[in-house]
Amino acid sequence: MxxxxxxxxxxxxxxxxxxxxxxxxxxxxxxxxxxxxxxxxxxxxxxxxxxxxxxxxxxxxxxxxxxxxxxxxxxxxxxxxxxxxxxxxxxxxxxxxxxxxxxxxxxxxxxxxxxxxxxxxxxxxxxxxxxxxxxxxxxxxxxxxxxxxxxxxLSPRPLATRHWRVCDMPGALNATIAAAMIDLTNPQPDDFFFNPMCGSGTLLIERLARGPADIVAGCDNDINALACAKQNVQEAALGHRIDLLEMDATNLVGIPDGVCTAIVADLPWGQLVGDQSQLDWVYPAALGEWARVARPGARLVVITHMIELFESLLGDIAPLWSLVDAVKVFQGGLHPRIYAFVRTER
Ligand SMILES: C[S@@+](CC[C@H](N)C(=O)[O-])C[C@H]1O[C@@H](n2cnc3c(N)ncnc32)[C@H](O)[C@@H]1O
Incomplete structure (x- = not known):
């Protein structure tokens, strides 16, 4: 066939x-x-x-x-x-x-x-x-x-159109890109998987669709985004397995040092979400804070459209995050890039 x-x-x-x-x-x-x-x-x-x-x-x-x-x-x-x-x-x-x-x-x-x-x-x-x-x-x-x-x-709708997306937030990540990002984390059943800036919950749902994990949690500082994530997570019948937290991704109060094995984020791109001057500050602050909560050897996978800003930070974050992969994607007229890192030993 x-x-x-x-x-x-x-x-x-x-x-x-x-x-x-x-x-x-x-x-x-x-x-x-x-x-x-x-x-x-x-x-x-x-x-x-x-x-x-x-x-x-x-x-x-x-x-x-x-x-x-x-x-x-x-x-x-x-x-x-x-x-x-x-x-x-x-x-x-x-x-x-x-x-x-x-x-x-x-x-x-x-x-x-x-x-x-x-x-x-x-x-x-x-x-x-x-x-x-x-x-x-x-x-x-x-x-x-x-x-x-x-x-x-083979299907009445494209497979990329997920049944659980009952709340479609502007700026939500394409689910096939999310699934590829999850793959780059090398998922393990004992993962502590954290998705800062989780928006409508795409990466959280795709993580559990890929396989089990010990802990799956996401945060956002926008209560509307969290409400949207809650609806999607419930539609995916994962309400009891995903923790959604209202929290600033640059200051993860209550998350101890070195616990996360995989951190995945769809960074604000400065178009629909966030403006440029904010992002100049948010990007490095977030990458530093995520290094704090990551276990040595943990994977960090991020996607951004702010390529220049992100690449200007690569030198500074190299002692914390070692770059292992970069993928150019094309979607809806945009060319975002995915970066995968491993947390260096302390
Ligand atoms: C590009 S959107 C994420 C979209 C998400 N992947 C989805 O599929 O719906 C970025 C998200 O980051 C959140 N955000 C921006 N700055 C933040 C911060 N400092 N702390 C927590 N969340 C933040 C925004 O509220 C927004 O929901």
């Missing part, structure tokens, strides 16, 4: 690692030069692909030896396509897919109109060009002649 995952540019290595970690030798990753595309062969149950956390969406890839999309209307090809659509419907509760749409060059042509009419006639779905549950991408097979690909998204 051929599949293709859509990933945010910069996160391909995390998606590759997640597929291999979850599925071992059931999965074979293929090469693609495109930064946002991860093709793979998978021999397991397609349902399990719906649990992937570092990918935006997963598509079933059907390759047809045909010269043009019109040939999809032929009996054999059309029934192969229908069978696959029904397989995908069966992965979800009944009537999860009520609408479908095409994404293709020429999707408004009479051929796609006819194909849409046929699919509507053979399923209980309506063709809805703007926003639909079943997304069908149709494209010429890259690098091949007389061959077309149909990619069927």
């Amino acid at each position: 051929q599949y293709e995952a859509e990933v945010l540019p910069g996160l391909k290595r995390f998606a590759t690692a997640e597929l291999e970690r979850r599925f071992g030798d059931q999965v074979t990753i293929h090469h693609s030069r495109k930064e946002d595309t991860l093709p793979f062969t998978y021999r397991g149950d397609a349902y399990d692909l719906l649990g992937l956390r570092t990918v935006v969406a997963v598509y079933r890839l059907l390759r047809f030896d045909i010269p043009r999309p019109r040939a999809l209307l032929g009996h054999e090809h059309f029934h192969r396509l229908l069978d696959e659509i029904h397989e995908i419907e069966r992965l979800h509760p009944p009537r999860s897919f009520r609408t479908f749409r095409f994404s293709a060059a020429g999707k408004d042509s009479s051929v796609f109109q006819r194909l849409g009419d046929e699919i509507a006639a053979h399923t209980r779905m309506e063709n809805q060009p703007d926003d639909a549950d079943l997304l069908m991408r149709v494209r010429p097979t890259p690098g091949a002649e007389r061959s077309w690909d149909v990619l069927l998204r």
Whole structure:
């Protein structure tokens, strides 16, 4: 079975690692030069692909030896396509897919109109060009002649759209980026995981989605952000496992020295949250305070869009935090960067 995952540019290595970690030798990753595309062969149950956390969406890839999309209307090809659509419907509760749409060059042509009419006639779905549950991408097979690909998204919404996000705070972190940041902490079951500046709770929820931890706590100095995090955490059924604290991240009163094994933060970017003059002070103060509460060897993973400001601090914090990784991500027109550090020995 051929599949293709859509990933945010910069996160391909995390998606590759997640597929291999979850599925071992059931999965074979293929090469693609495109930064946002991860093709793979998978021999397991397609349902399990719906649990992937570092990918935006997963598509079933059907390759047809045909010269043009019109040939999809032929009996054999059309029934192969229908069978696959029904397989995908069966992965979800009944009537999860009520609408479908095409994404293709020429999707408004009479051929796609006819194909849409046929699919509507053979399923209980309506063709809805703007926003639909079943997304069908149709494209010429890259690098091949007389061959077309149909990619069927396995889920009615992108996997990156988390069910628990009932409170969507402006500036909330994309959940696939959050999952990649969690990966960089090298999660362990005995972690004391701390998420200062937790906002709506994305990193906290993604931490527990990845696996158990002894302590998972977050803080924010904005009570509205904490109220939002509370709603999301409850929707994720993690209310009893995550502590949310109203606290200044540069002064973690009550958290003893050297207890945290992983600290992860989505720093204010100075756009939606925080202004530049504040951040000049907050960034170094926070990094110093987090070094206080971190155990030697602890991981610190941060994301910021204030690259210049952050990189100007790297020299000063080097005695406390040793840089081990840096990842450029592209999302929504922005290029934030993730930095991973290890707490040096005292
Ligand atoms: C970029 S947002 C985090 C968004 C979060 N990752 C999410 O997915 O919703 C940064 C957060 O830092 C908080 N913040 C800024 N300065 C702070 C400080 N000194 N102490 C605690 N929280 C702070 C803001 O209130 C905001 O919620």
